[in-house]
Amino acid sequence: MQANTIRILALCGSLRPNSSNHALIQFISANAPAVVACTLFEGIDCLPHFNPDLDILDADKAVKHLRDAISQADGVIVCTPEYAFGVPGSLKNALDWTVYSGSLHGKPAAIITASSSGEKAHTALLHIFTALGASVASGAALLVPYIRTKVNNQGEVTDEATRQALLRVMDALLGEINKEQPNP
Ligand SMILES: Cc1cc2nc3c(=O)[nH]c(=O)nc-3n(C[C@H](O)[C@H](O)[C@H](O)COP(=O)(O)O)c2cc1C
Numbered sequence: 314m315q316a317n318t319i320r321i322l323a324l325c326g327s328l329r330p331n332s333s334n335h336a337l338i339q340f341i342s343a344n345a346p347a348v349v350a351c352t353l354f355e356g357i358d359c360l361p362h363f364n365p366d367l368d369i370l371d372a373d374k375a376v377k378h379l380r381d382a383i384s385q386a387d388g389v390i391v392c393t394p395e396y397a398f399g400v401p402g403s404l405k406n407a408l409d410w411t412v413y414s415g416s417l418h419g420k421p422a423a424i425i426t427a428s429s430s431g432e433k434a435h436t437a438l439l440h441i442f443t444a445l446g447a448s449v450a451s452g453a454a455l456l457v458p459y460i461r462t463k464v465n466n467q468g469e470v471t472d473e474a475t476r477q478a479l480l481r482v483m484d485a486l487l488g489e490i491n492k493e494q495p496n497p
Contacts, residue, residue, distance in 0.1 A: 319490060321351040322386035326393025326404035328358050333460045334392045334427050336468040341390065341479050349487070351390070354382055363409040379407060380416045388421040388490045389447070390482075394460070395426060395434030400441070408441055418446035421489035423482050427457035448493070452485030 323338045335353070342351035359375045367373065383389060393404050400408075411417050422442055426435035435456045442449050455478055457463065463472035470476050 315348075317348060319349045319388070319487065320386045321345070321349055321388050321390055321486070322382050323351055323353045323390045323392060324357065324404060324407060325353060326391065326401040328403060331466075331468065332394075333464040333468075334394055334425075336464045336470060337425060337427055337457070337460075337475075337479060338390065338392050339468065340470045340476065341483055344476075344480060345483055346487070349483075352382075352386075354379065357403050357407050360403075360407055360410060363406050365413075368410070368413045376410050379410060380414045383411060383416040383420065386420070387494065388423070388486050389417065390423045390425065390486065391438065391442075392425040392427060393434065393438070395428040395431040398433045400434045400437050405441075408445065411445060415446070417442070419493070420447050421453075421486055421493055422447040422449050423453040423455075423486040424449060425455045425457065425479070425482060427460040427463075429460065430458055431456055431460075432458075448489055450485045450489035453482055453489060455479070455482050 325334050325338055327334045338353055345351055356375055356378055361373055393401055424438050424442060457475055463475045465471050
């Protein structure tokens, strides 16, 4: 990885192998500027259930892995469906593990909710990222309803408006990162 590489960590709220949210992350990764390295965080389902009494720094290997991955990233993208009008438990669990460590505090972040509807989870995520102190730029939050009609069985994003909207989210996230780390 080159010194000027911009590292983006993606957290996916769906654990399904053929997840449409995963497909959106792959689209963003494939269409990002060459200077961007976008990595999917793979360990979200390996985290223990959040317990504030166990929430000490470096207490758990999987938790440390998550916190280190976030700390080493220049920016974070969350891409998630809505389950039962809320944020998927696995994703919320991961985010809860970052409260005490402050890993997301001041971190440029983008929030994409791609679901059948998704409005409630999207609103909740915006509140959660405010609580975590992340920097969600204007333009870096996107709700994609009717997601199953916009991604095909091969995991390709087929809806042109969605493709353009995803590129704009990436632009907004990169703008926020550059604001935090201005060129010398
Ligand atoms: C248990 C369950 C609950 C769901 N609840 C909602 C919901 O409340 N709102 C919504 O918009 N979609 C809901 N959905 C539909 C998901 O948005 C849809 O399955 C989406 O494609 C999942 O994202 P993925 O393809 O990335 O896994 C639910 C799906 C499941 C399996």
